[in-house]
Amino acid sequence: MKPLLPFLFGLLTVFLVPAASPALADEPLLTLTGAVEGGRVEISREDLDAMEWRELSTSTTVTDGRPLFRGVLMRDILEHAGASGETVVARALNDYVIDIPISDFHAFDVLAALYMDGTALTPRDKGPVWIVYPRDDHGVLADIRYDMRWVWQLVALHVQ
Template sequence: MRQSKVPLIVSLLLVSGLSLANAAYDDPNVLSVEKEGGKSVATYSAQELTKTFPPKIIETNTPWTNGAIRRYRGASLKEVLAKNGLSDATIIEGIALDDYQAKLEMNEINTFDPIIATEIGCTDADRSTTVCATGQEFRPLTDADRGPYYVVWPYDQLPKASDPGDNSRWIWFLVALRPES
C-alpha cells in the first residue's frame, strides 16, 4: 500500500530551509495537463476545474476507508483528458506531488469513468466540528483527505486485482496528467 510522503517531504524541506518551489511541481493547488515531453496544455485550480467540467459524484468505499462509503465530487477524468486532446492515449501517467507516478489505462478510464475529486461529502462528524455548515453537502478536499486533487474510482465496480495490495490507480495529491512517454 502506498504511503504518502507529502507531510514528510514538507517537514524535511522546512527543516532544511528549502521550499516546495524546488520540486518539479511546486503548487499542489494547480493541476497540469500535459502533452508529450511534459509540455503543459492546460492548468486548472480546483475552482477552474469545477467551472469547466460538470460535476460528477462517485459514492464508494476505498482501499483506505475500511468499508465506509464516502461521497466524492469532481470532474470526469475522461472528460478532462478529452478536452485537452489526450483521449487517444493508451496509457495516462498520473503524477503526485510526492513524485509518485501511476499508469492509468485509457480503456479502464473509459470503462469506469473515475473522477478527479476536489470535494468530499460532509459527514455528521464534519458538521459537529463545524468543518461543514448545517445543510452543506460537500467540502473541499484537504491534505488529510488526500487532496486537493484525488483520482477516485468506483471501487466495487473495479476488477479484483491479482495483487490485492495493488491500488496504484488511486492517485492522491495529484498534480499532473500526461500520456505515457
C-alpha cells in the same frame, strides 16, 4: 535550550498556518503534458467548474464506510486537454508515479475528486485532486492493481 527554539517555531507554524488555502480559480490544479493540445495544458479550478460534475459513493482502502466523492470525470479532463494516447503517467505531490491505461477512464466513471463528504480536499487529506474509481460498482475494481491507481494529491498527467 537552543534546540528547543526551532521545535517551538515549527510547532507554531503548524498551528498558525492555514491547512490549505483554496486554489484561485485561474491557478492550475493539474498539468497535462505529452500527447495533449500544444504539448502542455494547465487545468484550473475555473476549467473544472465549466465541466459536468458528478458524485460517487464508494468504499476505499483508506477511508471508513462509503464516502461521497464529488468531481469531474477523468475522461472529461483528457477530452478538454485534447489528449490522444493509451496511457497516462499520473504524478502526485509526493512524487508517487504510476501508469494508468486511458481505457480505465472509458470503461469506468473514474472521478478526479475535489470533495469528499462535502468537504474540499486539501493536500493534508488527499487533495486537491484524488483519482477515485467506482470500486463498489464493479467487482473487478476491488483488486490491488486498481487500488494502486487511486492517486491522491494528483498534480500532473503525462499522456503517451
